[in-house]
Amino acid sequence: MNPNINPHVKEIQISGIRQFFNRVQEYPEAMQLTLGQPDFPTPKHIKTAAKTALDKDKTTYTANAGTIELRKAASEWIQNKYELAYHPFSEIIVTAGASQAIDVAMRTILEPGDEVIVPAPVYPAYAPIIKQCGGIIKYADTRKSDFKLTPELIREHISPATKAIMIPYPSNPTGVVLSADEMQALYLELREKNIFIVADEIYSELCFDDAHRTIASYPGMKEKTILINGLSKSHSMTGWRIGFLFADASITQHLLKVHQYNISCASSISQEGALAALVEGQNDPEEMRETYQKRRNWMLSKLQEINIPVVKPGGAFYLFPDIRASGLSSFDFALQLLETEKLAVVPGDAFSEYGEGYIRISYAYSMEQLEESMERLERFWKRIIS
Numbered sequence: 001m002n003p004n005i006n007p008h009v010k011e012i013q014i015s016g017i018r019q020f021f022n023r024v025q026e027y028p029e030a031m032q033l034t035l036g037q038p039d040f041p042t043p044k045h046i047k048t049a050a051k052t053a054l055d056k057d058k059t060t061y062t063a064n065a066g067t068i069e070l071r072k073a074a075s076e077w078i079q080n081k082y083e084l085a086y087h088p089f090s091e092i093i094v095t096a097g098a099s100q101a102i103d104v105a106m107r108t109i110l111e112p113g114d115e116v117i118v119p120a121p122v123y124p125a126y127a128p129i130i131k132q133c134g135g136i137i138k139y140a141d142t143r144k145s146d147f148k149l150t151p152e153l154i155r156e157h158i159s160p161a162t163k164a165i166m167i168p169y170p171s172n173p174t175g176v177v178l179s180a181d182e183m184q185a186l187y188l189e190l191r192e193k194n195i196f197i198v199a200d201e202i203y204s205e206l207c208f209d210d211a212h213r214t215i216a217s218y219p220g221m222k223e224k225t226i227l228i229n230g231l232s233k234s235h236s237m238t239g240w241r242i243g244f245l246f247a248d249a250s251i252t253q254h255l256l257k258v259h260q261y262n263i264s265c266a267s268s269i270s271q272e273g274a275l276a277a278l279v280e281g282q283n284d285p286e287e288m289r290e291t292y293q294k295r296r297n298w299m300l301s302k303l304q305e306i307n308i309p310v311v312k313p314g315g316a317f318y319l320f321p322d323i324r325a326s327g328l329s330s331f332d333f334a335l336q337l338l339e340t341e342k343l344a345v346v347p348g349d350a351f352s353e354y355g356e357g358y359i360r361i362s363y364a365y366s367m368e369q370l371e372e373s374m375e376r377l378e379r380f381w382k383r384i385i386s
Contacts, residue, residue: 049276066094114163121355175313
């Protein structure tokens with residue numbers, strides 16, 4: 001290997017999700033419950049807006065932070081949905097998906113040696129970004145608290161080197177959300193601490209039982225919270241690559257510098273589609289959310305029937321069943337399930353070492369697929385624990 005490659009990059013591995021997804025390609029006949037890809041088409045009015053933008057030759061650079069029309073729409077959207085006030089000119093940046101927003105946030109605030117508290121098991125993209133910045137990940141093991149970050153876990157991991165805490169709810173891979181009391185407890189723990197909060201809320205529109213709550217809404221928290229959202233999951237726009245950074249102007253002025261020299265601006269055509277999503281399609285997520293909730297309820301009842309333990313998710317479109325009774329590692333479980341029943345799920349260890357003993361199941365698939373998949377899972381489960 002070339003010795004001149006950045007050592008932080010050398011240490012990074014391809015996402016465990018993608019690693020297993022690539023393995024699945026060897027089984028073209030397999031049913032997949034692996035990727036977090038909504039199975040709904042992008043709403044028609046969004047596609048129409050993009051086509052119109054093309055016809056009008058809106059194919060040039062936009063402002064680095066995004067078109068002012070889209071930022072105004074994002075400002076109104078987050079105010080209407082979550083009662084958060086962000087100025088469209090100075091406190092909102094349109095990014096190339098939430099993934100780029102995470103990268104910009106971390107590269108703006110982290111210096112070598114800074115620590116970031118991350119509740120685990122967790123979405124695998126955070127760790128490589130933190131490491132590339134020279135940061136240190138402090139995983140908070142949430143397995144004993146139903147996968148929820150708690151004040152006790154924060155106190156256990158916080159130190160003078162702590163620069164930020166990730167609050168990624170609804171959660172990928174577990175689907176859990178924080179209740180009003182649980183979010184209030186985090187606020188009381190963090191309000192006096194001089195650290196950044198990075199709130200990844202990409203699944204905020206897919207909460208089933210209770211309304212989404214954001215820590216940025218609490219007194220004094222906006223000033224130190226970098227809030228990340230986007231349209232990939234809420235409007236089935238994963239390939240459009242539109243995300244948002246919301247932060248106090250004192251933070252955004254620095255986020256914008258990193259963003260500017262990273263991609264200049266998000267796609268102009270995608271921004272026009274996003275504008276339609278926020279102006280005409282504020283209710284687009286409702287049908288998807290209702291469908292996901294019905295699927296979640298059915299999947300939970302089926303897992304209970306099979307006798308596979310799982311924490312009830314309150315949002316997103318994932319389940320994180322506990323397969324430790326099988327005696328297999330999460331990877332071996334997923335591999336044998338793939339080989340014998342032609343069913344693909346994601347091994348839990350893709351979501352840090354604290355996901356070992358679990359698998360992630362995505363229910364962003366049709367009921368027909370889910371029903372067949374669960375029959376295959378049931379056969380496999382009964383065979384290995386008999």
